[in-house]
Amino acid sequence: xxxxxxxxxxxxxxxxxxxxxxxxxxxxxxxxxxxxxxxxxxxxxxxxxxxxxxxxxxxxxxxxxxxxxxxxxxxxxxxxxxxxxxxxxxxxxxxxxxxxxxxxxxxxxxxxxxxxxxxxxxxxxxxxxxxxxxxxxxxxxxxxxxx
Amino acid sequence: xxxxxxxxxxxxxxxxxxxxxxxxxxxxxxxxxxxxxxxxxxxxxxxxxxxxxxxxxxxxxxxxxxxxxxxxxxxxxxxxx
Numbered sequence: 210x211x212x213x214x215x216x217x218x219x220x221x222x223x224x225x226x227x228x229x230x231x232x233x234x235x236x237x238x239x240x241x242x243x244x245x246x247x248x249x250x251x252x253x254x255x256x257x258x259x260x261x262x263x264x265x266x267x268x269x270x271x272x273x274x275x276x277x278x279x280x281x282x283x284x285x286x287x288x289x290x291x292x293x294x295x296x297x298x299x300x301x302x303x304x305x306x307x308x309x310x311x312x313x314x315x316x317x318x319x320x321x322x323x324x325x326x327x328x329x330x331x332x333x334x335x336x337x338x339x340x341x342x343x344x345x346x347x348x349x350x351x352x353x354x355x356x
Numbered sequence: 357x358x359x360x361x362x363x364x365x366x367x368x369x370x371x372x373x374x375x376x377x378x379x380x381x382x383x384x385x386x387x388x389x390x391x392x393x394x395x396x397x398x399x400x401x402x403x404x405x406x407x408x409x410x411x412x413x414x415x416x417x418x419x420x421x422x423x424x425x426x427x428x429x430x431x432x433x434x435x436x437x
Contacts, residue, residue, distance in 0.1 A: 243437045261436070262365055264429055267413040268436070292436060304437050324437060332410070332429070333436025334365035346366045349433030352408035354415050 212276045213289045216269050221291045221305045230307035232286040237313035239320040243304035245297050254339040258298045259347075264332035268292070271331045279308070279323055283315040290323060292333060303335070357382055357424035359389060366432050367407065371397045386411070386418045389428055400430075407432045 213229045223242065230238045248256040276288045289307040297303045306323050310316040327333075329350045337345045361376040368374045378392055386409050394401055410429040411420055422428065 262368075263436075264362065264364055264410070264413075264431070267410055267429065270413055328434070328437040330434065331436045332364070332431055332434060334432065335435045336365070346369075346432075347435040349435035351406050351433045352415060352431055354408055354417050 211285075211287045212273070213287075213291070214269065214272045214276055215291050216263055216265055216272070216294055217291060218293070218295045221293060221302050223302070223305060226289040226291060226305045226307040229289050230287045230309040232309045234311060235286050235309035235316075236311050237316045238307055238309045239313070239316035241304075241306040241320050241324055242302040243324065244302050245299050247299055248337070250337070250339055250343075250345070252341070254341045254343070256299070256337055257340055258296045258338045259303060260296050260336040260338055260344070261292075261294045261303060262334045262336070263292070263294050265294075267332045272327070275323055275326055275331070278326075279319045282322070283308075283310060283319040285310055285315070285319055288319075288323075290327075292327075292331075294333075296338070357384075357422070359384075359422050359425070360427050361389065361393060362427060362429040364429065364432065367400055367403050367430050370399050370403060380422065382424075384422050386416060386420045386422065386428060389422060390418070390430075393430075403432055404430065 286309040291305045408431045
């Protein structure tokens with residue numbers, strides 16, 4: 210099995226992702242972490258965390274499909290695509306992507322394509338949790354479906 | 357026929373429920389299901405306009421025809437990553 214695709218309610222391990230992506234045929238492993246960024250809202254309140262929610266069955270099948278689509282575009286050895294659900298604190302990763310390929314250019318490109326596409330397609334949502342106890346859903350990307 | 361509607365994120369919060377079971381006439385479309393949901397949850401009107409639909413975990417057009425026991429999910433703008 211050369212893909213590790215998972216939606217997880219517990220903290221993600223960068224070390225485990227790199228270990229999985231490691232391959233003797235690889236000349237490069239590209240690792241991307243999406244992390245919770247410190248922010249202030251319009252009222253000057255600080256962000257405490259992001260709360261992630263998913264449509265689990267659909268999100269996991271979409272993530273598997275993303276890995277498969279990446280494999281049609283680049284000669285990939287291993288793919289790791291992990292996404293959090295639940296509360297993700299400042300600086301913690303909500304997503305980890307690791308891609309190993311024989312030459313580095315393909316791993317950079319594939320990793321970037323996976324995160325960019327994930328953000329516009331996969332059934333996951335995040336809500337900002339502010340220091341004053343208020344919350345706000347992040348605006349997000351509307352899915353356009355031809356009718 | 358019975359169709360299960362799943363609501364997520366802002367839609368789930370506004371409606372106050374994550375699942376709605378609808379009894380619809382055979383051959384109903386996604387649009388018909390959405391119209392019926394709005395009767396029970398008019399508060400969803402604005403958010404629903406910006407949402408996509410997924411039928412049995414795959415995005416679908418609103419013209420899609422539903423079958424008994426289908427799972428129709430309402431997908432507000434996604435914000436993963």
